[in-house]
Amino acid sequence: MNALKRNKKLDVTYFPSGSSFDTTILKDRFDAILLPNNNTDGTPDELIGIEKLKIPVICRTGDPHWAKKYNQIRFHDKYKIDYYFNFMHEDYFYKFYPKHFRYKTIIFGLEAKLYKNTIPFKERIDDKILNSGAIGKTTLISRIANAVLNPHQSGWYFYKLRTMCNQLPYVEHFGMVGKRYISDDYPSLLSRYKATIAATTYYPTIKYLETTAAGCMTFMEITDLNKGNYLGFKDGETAIFINEQNYKEKFEEFLKDPNNPKWEKIANAGRKYCVEDLNNDRAVDSLVQLIETIVN
Numbered sequence: 001m002n003a004l005k006r007n008k009k010l011d012v013t014y015f016p017s018g019s020s021f022d023t024t025i026l027k028d029r030f031d032a033i034l035l036p037n038n039n040t041d042g043t044p045d046e047l048i049g050i051e052k053l054k055i056p057v058i059c060r061t062g063d064p065h066w067a068k069k070y071n072q073i074r075f076h077d078k079y080k081i082d083y084y085f086n087f088m089h090e091d092y093f094y095k096f097y098p099k100h101f102r103y104k105t106i107i108f109g110l111e112a113k114l115y116k117n118t119i120p121f122k123e124r125i126d127d128k129i130l131n132s133g134a135i136g137k138t139t140l141i142s143r144i145a146n147a148v149l150n151p152h153q154s155g156w157y158f159y160k161l162r163t164m165c166n167q168l169p170y171v172e173h174f175g176m177v178g179k180r181y182i183s184d185d186y187p188s189l190l191s192r193y194k195a196t197i198a199a200t201t202y203y204p205t206i207k208y209l210e211t212t213a214a215g216c217m218t219f220m221e222i223t224d225l226n227k228g229n230y231l232g233f234k235d236g237e238t239a240i241f242i243n244e245q246n247y248k249e250k251f252e253e254f255l256k257d258p259n260n261p262k263w264e265k266i267a268n269a270g271r272k273y274c275v276e277d278l279n280n281d282r283a284v285d286s287l288v289q290l291i292e293t294i295v296n
Contacts, residue, residue: 002111003280004034009288020046023053032291035059038075038084047079056082056294058287061103064088064096065202076101083294085287088203089227104290107231108283109206112275115213118191121267126258129165129219129251130193132174133207136163161221161244162199168248170255171197190214194263195254199242204228212239212274217267219250232277238270 004012013030015021021044026033036042038059050057059081067073075081084103086093093103136159166173174189187210190196196211198204199221208231211218222228222241235241242250254263 003108003284004287006281007284007288010284017044020044020048022048024049026055027053030055031295033057034287035079035081037062038072038079038081039070043075043079050078050080053080056291058083058085058290058294060084061086061093061097064093067096073097083290085290087206089230091227092203104286105230106283106286106290107209107278108280110209110213110274110279112213112279112281115187115215115271115275118187118215121194121215121264122259124194125192126194127255128170128172128193129254130174130190130196130211130216131162131165131171132190132196132211133159133162135159135166135173158201159199160201161242161247162197164244165197165199165247165251168251170251186210187214190216194258194267195219195251197242200226202226204231208233209274209278212267212270215267215271217254217263218270219247232273233270236266238266238273240266 001014004010019040023033033053033055035057036059038061041062043059057080059075059079061067061084062072064086082102084093084097084101085106086103087107087109088105090103090105094101097103136157165171172193190211191214194217196214196216197219198208198211199219200207201221203226204220204222208218208220208228212233218239219242220228220233220239221243222231222233222235222239223243233239233241240250240254
């Protein structure tokens, strides 16, 4: 929201609302309507008069895999949505949404200024690797129960490699309480470690940007399945790519020689690329291009 305001090509007005909003007040005053989500957790349930407006509607989506569970496709016509965007690769979006819906991948979520003051690389913990975020439950009973009762929705399903990493003695894990980490200052938590893990099975998440921007040498799960190459990181240059077959080998190479200058070089290059090229202002530039394409 701050980055939208910072963009010189945009004149942004926010309209806080309750469960309904009268869109007819927008007529002839705006070039586009931007919705935070195609669900009622971010957008009013009722957009009064939206069907009468000729203003294009652009909508951020939540995680595409929840589209069926929450019946989000019904909002396509209800909100008169012209275009969608989110962090994920388009292939993942179209696994759950109709092919005629228009979608653009926009890599957003990194507010670069939050990562300016981090601990110098040489002063960080180097005998442990940080693993943060949700993981699957490892007990056999839990895994069987999830496979039967919660298929394609469990921590093992979305974070298989991240969960596997957590079984290693040199991996430290910080989970979440509700929707927050135990530390309110997540960048500072990350920057206590030289090396961190960013691993999601089906699509990269903003964590890939956060760990790298914090100056960590990031072990990233980049595979044909999660199509993480679209982020633009380069193996051995701005990150270290891992998968279910090689992750232990990659970790042990680092831990055997954590003071090797190459790790800091990778961390610094990754941070520079991430902060300069994958920040919220670049994301808004992409959104502006999308708006210009639709309205022109």
